[in-house]
Amino acid sequence: MHLDAPDGLAPEDILQELSGLLSGEGDPIASLANAAALLAMHLQGVNWVGFYILRGEDLVLGPFQGRPACTRIPSGRGVCGAALARREPVVVEDVALFPDHIACDPASRSEIAVPVLAGARALGVLDCDAPTKGRFGDAERGLFEAAADMVGRHLAEHGARL
Numbered sequence: 578m579h580l581d582a583p584d585g586l587a588p589e590d591i592l593q594e595l596s597g598l599l600s601g602e603g604d605p606i607a608s609l610a611n612a613a614a615l616l617a618m619h620l621q622g623v624n625w626v627g628f629y630i631l632r633g634e635d636l637v638l639g640p641f642q643g644r645p646a647c648t649r650i651p652s653g654r655g656v657c658g659a660a661l662a663r664r665e666p667v668v669v670e671d672v673a674l675f676p677d678h679i680a681c682d683p684a685s686r687s688e689i690a691v692p693v694l695a696g697a698r699a700l701g702v703l704d705c706d707a708p709t710k711g712r713f714g715d716a717e718r719g720l721f722e723a724a725a726d727m728v729g730r731h732l733a734e735h736g737a738r739l
Contacts, residue, residue, distance in 0.1 A: 594619075595616075608731060613640050624644065625643030625682060625685065625706040626643060627641020631700055631702075635649050636652075636658065655679035656679075659677075660690035661690075661702050668689045670713075686710045687713055690704045693732075695730070698733075
């Protein structure tokens, strides 16, 4: 699998690092911040990586790496809202062709959003944008699904309330 990681790490190596960062940390904001920083560090060709946290019916900006972003995404809107509503990853090769895309950064051309779940309870979304079309393939999808699952399980195990 090719992730286009500048350091050549495989997805399993990145996930092992993430596991180490999460281990023993009970604070949800610290965990999300380190997860976003780790993913941003290991992926090239991306301009934003971070979390949106479910607050009531809206997704609210959480820890991230990148340029300033939309602060609040109404329920079901945009790529992040679609991923949360479907409870499955949404990979968009060209955001200009995605109905209801929310352009937080006009430089973004492709996006991947993966729901973060604690069992059946939705916590939020892990989101990543890139300035090139078609940036996210099967390797990135697999990495982001595994990372979102790991974060969700970690938060649930620590009884974290976001």
